[in-house]
Amino acid sequence: MRQQEFMEGVATALGREERVEALFLGGSFGRGTADEFSDLDYVGLTGHGDHDAVVALWRETIEAISPVVFWNQRVGPPTLLNAITRDWLRIDLWLIDKASFLSHARPPFDRYSQSTLLRVVDRGDVFAELPESPPGAAPEKRQVEYVINEFIRVLGLIAVGVGRREYVLGVTGAGLLRDLLTRLMIEETLSPERGGALHLSRTITPAQMDELLALPYPSPVREEVLEAHWALARTFFPRARALADRLGIAWPEAFEQATKRHLQRSFGAEMEPW
Known part of the structure; x- marks a missing residue:
């Protein structure tokens, strides 16, 4: 399965899910530098009460598109979900609430901007609240x-x-x-x-x-x-x-x-x- 087919499947499945407030695609796809070897780096926004349900929903969504052979959940907040499918497509999802996402308080969220993310689902137009570009790079x-x-x-x-x-x-x-x-x-x-x-x-x-x-x-x-x-x-x-x-x-x-x-x-x- 190619990346585009997976991305289209996710957009279709989650576009009608009210528990997902927003879903963005970051990483190399968000920056426009992806190649055939790139993984898929998503950021999902959800309310605190919907967190566990969205974790389960995310896995169900992936499994419906392509069977998952590796799954890892790093408990947050924010929560990081890692999956690898049967055809070795690598998918990551950061799951976070809107306020924490927009605070840009910690990596990788401090680097997100309109120029580094693609909108997949955005019910409240969160994308418009992001800066147009990430802050200037500086040594840490x-x-x-x-x-x-x-x-x-x-x-x-x-x-x-x-x-x-x-x-x-x-x-x-x-x-x-x-x-x-x-x-x-x-x-x-x-x-x-x-x-x-x-x-x-x-x-x-x-x-x-x-x-x-x-x-x-x-x-x-x-x-x-x-x-x-x-x-x-x-x-x-x-x-x-x-x-x-x-x-x-x-x-x-x-x-x-x-x-x-x-x-x-x-x-x-x-x-x-x-």
């Missing part, structure tokens, strides 16, 4: 602080993994560091496209992508694990310091220096400076 200071400190912490743990000869865990650690570097790059770009976890090339620049691709991917071998960690550190720290300076974030100097001394004690001349 708390996110950057977390990424910097977490990178230092995970980097220091390589002494434990290698010391115990847990080289598979060392590979995992390098992957965590790569993910943190990627998150830092996303904050650097100020890209308005903050979604798209499975479409990284839209959220970072070609130059950033080239840097990521150039970094080594280690096998569970001591030398390769260490080489990957040092290479990731050399790439991460100059960028992180520059972004921290730009945002007025106090650099965790004591933590970084303690981690350096810890790694120097553990690896001596094997440790490559960053």
